[in-house]
Amino acid sequence: MTRLVDVPAQFDDRSFDQFAGAFAEAAKDGGRLLFDAHAAEWASPYGLVGLLVAGQAGRGGGGGGGAGGGDRPVINFFPHGRVPKLKAQDESDVLLPVTPVRAAEDVHAVVSKIQQRASAILASELGLDPKATMGFAMALSEACQNIVEHAGTGGWVAVQRYHWRQKLGRRVVVIAVADAGVGFRHSLEPTQSKRFGARWGDAAALEAALIQGVSRFRDPGRGQGLAGIRRYLARWDGKIAIRSGTARIAIVPKWDDDVPLKDGLPPFPGAQVLIIIPEPESTRK
Amino acid sequence: MIQHIDVHAVLQESVPGGGVYGDLVTRPTGRVVREQIERAIATAAVARVDFTGVGCIDYSCADEIVAKLLRERPAVLVLSGISDAHREAIEPVLAGHGLAALIEGPGGALETLGAPEAAAVLLEELVARRLAARTPGGTFALTLA
Numbered sequence: 028m029t030r031l032v033d034v035p036a037q038f039d040d041r042s043f044d045q046f047a048g049a050f051a052e053a054a055k056d057g058g059r060l061l062f063d064a065h066a067a068e069w070a071s072p073y074g075l076v077g078l079l080v081a082g083q084a085g086r087g088g089g090g091g092g093g094a095g096g097g098d099r100p101v102i103n104f105f106p107h108g109r110v111p112k113l114k115a116q117d118e119s120d121v122l123l124p125v126t127p128v129r130a131a132e133d134v135h136a137v138v139s140k141i142q143q144r145a146s147a148i149l150a151s152e153l154g155l156d157p158k159a160t161m162g163f164a165m166a167l168s169e170a171c172q173n174i175v176e177h178a179g180t181g182g183w184v185a186v187q188r189y190h191w192r193q194k195l196g197r198r199v200v201v202i203a204v205a206d207a208g209v210g211f212r213h214s215l216e217p218t219q220s221k222r223f224g225a226r227w228g229d230a231a232a233l234e235a236a237l238i239q240g241v242s243r244f245r246d247p248g249r250g251q252g253l254a255g256i257r258r259y260l261a262r263w264d265g266k267i268a269i270r271s272g273t274a275r276i277a278i279v280p281k282w283d284d285d286v287p288l289k290d291g292l293p294p295f296p297g298a299q300v301l302i303i304i305p306e307p308e309s310t311r312k
Numbered sequence: 313m314i315q316h317i318d319v320h321a322v323l324q325e326s327v328p329g330g331g332v333y334g335d336l337v338t339r340p341t342g343r344v345v346r347e348q349i350e351r352a353i354a355t356a357a358v359a360r361v362d363f364t365g366v367g368c369i370d371y372s373c374a375d376e377i378v379a380k381l382l383r384e385r386p387a388v389l390v391l392s393g394i395s396d397a398h399r400e401a402i403e404p405v406l407a408g409h410g411l412a413a414l415i416e417g418p419g420g421a422l423e424t425l426g427a428p429e430a431a432a433v434l435l436e437e438l439v440a441r442r443l444a445a446r447t448p449g450g451t452f453a454l455t456l457a
């Protein structure tokens with residue numbers, strides 16, 4: 028039996044849980060999935076990479092996480108021949124199109140490609156300090172490496188610049204990285220679950236990784252990636268949110284009203300990372 | 313004598329795609345580059361590790377190359393060709409480990425990067441071993457060529 032999964036009209040991190048809920052419900056039976064995007068008007072980078080993750084997990088390519096899995100022969104996207112635009116109503120620029128990340132070589136390619144475009148846009152258009160552009164490539168590299176090092180499967184990355192006229196009145200750069208891999212809980216379970224005891228779960232795993240900087244590796248140098256991203260974002264007033272399994276954690280800057288930690292969300296495979304770097308208020312045009 | 317290591321050349325030679333990409337990113341890349349450097353400086357007392365031509369260094373490579381070389385201390389390491397972008401990655405990694413590195417500027421002046429306590433100990437040790445000395449300008453420089 029084919030089950031329909033509706034793609035939200037405005038598909039971004041805010042509407043993602045609605046999509047995840049529909050996906051989890053449809054994936055329960057192990058039948059064929061049809062992703063219906065006829066009502067979708069646009070998708071953010073986060074929405075698009077999330078959709079690819081759903082497709083990968085639905086094919087049985089995911090590493091777990093509560094939803095997906097199974098052995099479905101066919102996944103259909105956009106049956107009406109419409110692909111949601113990778114563009115919000117406000118003006119936007121694609122800095123990096125949706126790009127697969129499977130191995131270290133892919134991260135090299137992403138960093139190389141983004142540096143050519145990002146430095147010009149971040150410094151001249153977003154008015155960021157040149158030092159912010161240096162850290163941008165580092166943050167992007169570390170976010171992509173989480174897939175290579177921990178997911179156990181491939182994933183995707185996309186980077187886009189927006190002018191958030193209504194929401195923020197400023198320009199922002201959005202990085203979205205997603206995979207259908209094992210997720211944070213599974214990755215950290217062997218080393219962290221005892222420490223957390225009954226609290227152990229997706230939310231505790233995210234807290235351990237993002238707030239405490241722990242890694243599944245015992246090497247004391249590991250865990251630098253997310254810690255480095257956090258430092259970078261703290262310096263440039265940016266935001267990071269990570270969704271994995273049934274939980275989502277965020278470092279929320281003053282300009283945003285997101286919730287720091289949500290648990291009990293609809294299960295979704297792997298991990299989805301959202302990074303937002305805003306134009307400094309002082310350079311707003 | 314100081315052993316000179318051209319990190320960009322090591323990257324180009326030792327990593328698949330290194331001939332195309334000039335960035336030190338990802339753990340596997342860092343590991344391969346560090347192992348090459350370790351072999352090259354195995355018998356050296358002092359090694360100048362030159363990052364000229366290297367684009368981006370991420371935190372993973374800063375840890376995998378610089379922090380691990382400093383922890384294992386196969387030789388006295390002096391980093392050169394370090395840009396502001398490189399510092400952005402290396403400094404917090406070293407500070408997190410309580411490590412310090414020597415940076416050699418274009419004029420030969422030495423400065424330290426990383427944890428202040430470790431930096432003070434490092435400079436003292438170099439001076440005591442006569443590998444570095446205070447210059448008339450008040451900075452430190454290597455005594456070896």
